[in-house]
Amino acid sequence: MQGKLARAAAALCAGAMLLTGCGGTENAQQTAEKVRLMVWSPSEDQSQSSGQWLQTCCERFAETHPEWDITFVYGVADEASAATAVAQDPEASADVFLYANDTLTTMTDAKALAKFGGKYADELKATNSETLLDSLTMDGYIYGVPFTTNTWYMYYDKRVFSEEDVKSLDAMLEKGVVSFPFVNSWYLPAFYFGNGCTLFGDGTQEELGADFGGENAVEVTEHLVDLAANPNFKIDQDGSGLAGLRDGSIHAIFSGSWDAAAVREILGENMGVAALPTYTLNGEEKQMYSYAGSKAIGVNTSTDYMVQAVELAMYLGSAEAQQLHYELRGVIPCNTELNEDPAIAADEVVRAQNDTFDRTSKLQPFVAQMNNCWTPVENMGKAIRNGTVTKENAAEQTGAMNDAMNSDGI
Amino acid sequence: MKRYKSAKAARRRTNILVHTLLAVLAAIWVFPVLWVIMTSFRGEKGSYVSTFFPQTFTLENYTRLFTDTAVLNFPQMFMNTLIIAVCSCLLSSFYVLSASYCLSRMRFKMRKPYMNMSMVLGLFPGFMSMVAVYFILKAVGLTEGSMIRLALILCYSGGAALGFQIAKGFFDTTPYAVDEAALIDGCTRWQIFTKITLPLSKPVIVYTMLTAFIGPWVDFIFAKVICRANSDQYTVAIGLWKMLEKEYIDSWYTSFAAGAVLISIPIALLFLKLQKYYVDGMAGAVKG
Numbered sequence: 163m164q165g166k167l168a169r170a171a172a173a174l175c176a177g178a179m180l181l182t183g184c185g186g187t188e189n190a191q192q193t194a195e196k197v198r199l200m201v202w203s204p205s206e207d208q209s210q211s212s213g214q215w216l217q218t219c220c221e222r223f224a225e226t227h228p229e230w231d232i233t234f235v236y237g238v239a240d241e242a243s244a245a246t247a248v249a250q251d252p253e254a255s256a257d258v259f260l261y262a263n264d265t266l267t268t269m270t271d272a273k274a275l276a277k278f279g280g281k282y283a284d285e286l287k288a289t290n291s292e293t294l295l296d297s298l299t300m301d302g303y304i305y306g307v308p309f310t311t312n313t314w315y316m317y318y319d320k321r322v323f324s325e326e327d328v329k330s331l332d333a334m335l336e337k338g339v340v341s342f343p344f345v346n347s348w349y350l351p352a353f354y355f356g357n358g359c360t361l362f363g364d365g366t367q368e369e370l371g372a373d374f375g376g377e378n379a380v381e382v383t384e385h386l387v388d389l390a391a392n393p394n395f396k397i398d399q400d401g402s403g404l405a406g407l408r409d410g411s412i413h414a415i416f417s418g419s420w421d422a423a424a425v426r427e428i429l430g431e432n433m434g435v436a437a438l439p440t441y442t443l444n445g446e447e448k449q450m451y452s453y454a455g456s457k458a459i460g461v462n463t464s465t466d467y468m469v470q471a472v473e474l475a476m477y478l479g480s481a482e483a484q485q486l487h488y489e490l491r492g493v494i495p496c497n498t499e500l501n502e503d504p505a506i507a508a509d510e511v512v513r514a515q516n517d518t519f520d521r522t523s524k525l526q527p528f529v530a531q532m533n534n535c536w537t538p539v540e541n542m543g544k545a546i547r548n549g550t551v552t553k554e555n556a557a558e559q560t561g562a563m564n565d566a567m568n569s570d571g572i
Numbered sequence: 573m574k575r576y577k578s579a580k581a582a583r584r585r586t587n588i589l590v591h592t593l594l595a596v597l598a599a600i601w602v603f604p605v606l607w608v609i610m611t612s613f614r615g616e617k618g619s620y621v622s623t624f625f626p627q628t629f630t631l632e633n634y635t636r637l638f639t640d641t642a643v644l645n646f647p648q649m650f651m652n653t654l655i656i657a658v659c660s661c662l663l664s665s666f667y668v669l670s671a672s673y674c675l676s677r678m679r680f681k682m683r684k685p686y687m688n689m690s691m692v693l694g695l696f697p698g699f700m701s702m703v704a705v706y707f708i709l710k711a712v713g714l715t716e717g718s719m720i721r722l723a724l725i726l727c728y729s730g731g732a733a734l735g736f737q738i739a740k741g742f743f744d745t746t747p748y749a750v751d752e753a754a755l756i757d758g759c760t761r762w763q764i765f766t767k768i769t770l771p772l773s774k775p776v777i778v779y780t781m782l783t784a785f786i787g788p789w790v791d792f793i794f795a796k797v798i799c800r801a802n803s804d805q806y807t808v809a810i811g812l813w814k815m816l817e818k819e820y821i822d823s824w825y826t827s828f829a830a831g832a833v834l835i836s837i838p839i840a841l842l843f844l845k846l847q848k849y850y851v852d853g854m855a856g857a858v859k860g
Contacts, residue, residue, distance in 0.1 A: 202801050204819075209642035237801030240817065247800050250703075254710060256801065401619035404822055408618060424617075424822045 213490035306458030307479030338413035341403035375564030454523035538566035664732030672739035779853030
């Protein structure tokens, strides 16, 4: 229905263009080519208080390309919601925009996201890790220029935990209070991944389905029942973790770069950041794994200036722009060369995020079936918290969760 | 004597019971409102607190809304919403009252079919047509820049004439003889409407205007679909929603509560002032 409407509207617009005519392009050939690019980014990237990253980068880009006379039109759309707006009406959307990789299929379904091939693909492969590019690759094509990774890890109070402690969740629970978003299905699978559960094979094999059943998953569920009963283990919900950190009742939380500023304000120089710890299951150390994704710069397929738009996207994702992004807003760079820069490598949050991405994370699958996986896991977390899942019915309940994750529901 | 006394005691007992129950219900009902107001004055940051009453009080949350405009420009959103709400309130009240007057006072061929049609259309939620409305507005060039305000005003007031039922019911209670007398004295239909029917119908005008104002004032869904990336056109509803996104929630949560209190003030004042009319409007006032 939406697609039909979009086509009808596109036809209408094409008609309107014919009527008004698109004059003005002929006489500009001798001088610089006139280009109009609409760019969308989150509002912080454009606000004066945080240094106008977008405007600065766009102006620098224009300076390096005197052959184009570019007019920039800025709009506000954060990475999470840009996809919906672009898919709703690609014609009237930005030529270049920032998006989170888990929304990739929303736009490819609407055929609104341009592929990066040829020299652009080579350049991207040269400056980014393979895992990172995998998060933006579908059917062998790269769909955006990555500018940061997106995952979660651990913030802790250095006064309570030593660097040795934070390698094991069990050691931490003995020394202090740990808060974990137990009822949030972006976080809870960390434990299941640790014991060999998988989602869609390597994340792209939709036919393999979710493997959150079986003996290994039941063991995890039983462990989670114990964990939820541990008085030093608090469930983080509606910001209670950060609030606990603030009043001193909690000593470690699990979150991402968006909370870095708040945690730094609370803990000051006692702030510690680390990749995910291990947990002990039946005497064995198991590594926790977070979901990882990326944020990228995408190009709209319906742009009138494809070359310029792709060039701009490449520039906004370049090392230079990433460095400025980091300096102005603390956006963690993902360019491999830039991450070796001593000034950046010294930043704990950068190190923890990169460490998490490389070592203790799994790429978040974006196959369509993935949509079925969120609610059952969330319900499992809630059921354990409420005490309806116990060790006695763990096997049965884990099986039910796995069935739900593999079914289309209604 | 004894029996009389016990009847009195019984009545008192019932009264105490009933009033306790009502007090408890009222407390439950007011609780969320009270909580939002307290949060808006809360000194501690963050979205979660372990205590019911704030530990420190501050006005900072309110001043921040109006001074920290770099990322979320609340004053501009407030003005946008106000302009849109006032304009669509006037426009849609005019539509509703005119349509109601025609349907109540005149007899024409399409009268019955129109009333049936509006009844059927009224059964469908408005946002079903949202995507279509967006593309129509885009085709006429109303989805860019400050035209978005006009687009929203049109959205909120365009379908108003379908909601004539209550105003028509009210007009029906004014005796037709009054109109006839005016006709004999040489009034036109327009004069009857403006000089006789409207002055006799203050309650229903107030009711119509109130509902017509609240609709756009609190609407989120149309504003979101039509504003898209034009942040300078955002209404308060979108702004408040933005404050709860994961990047903002920790630092903006208390300001979000302050914003919620601020936008409820105009509506609360209007209701308090116009409550009398509101009730009359629903009941139908001028009796023949």
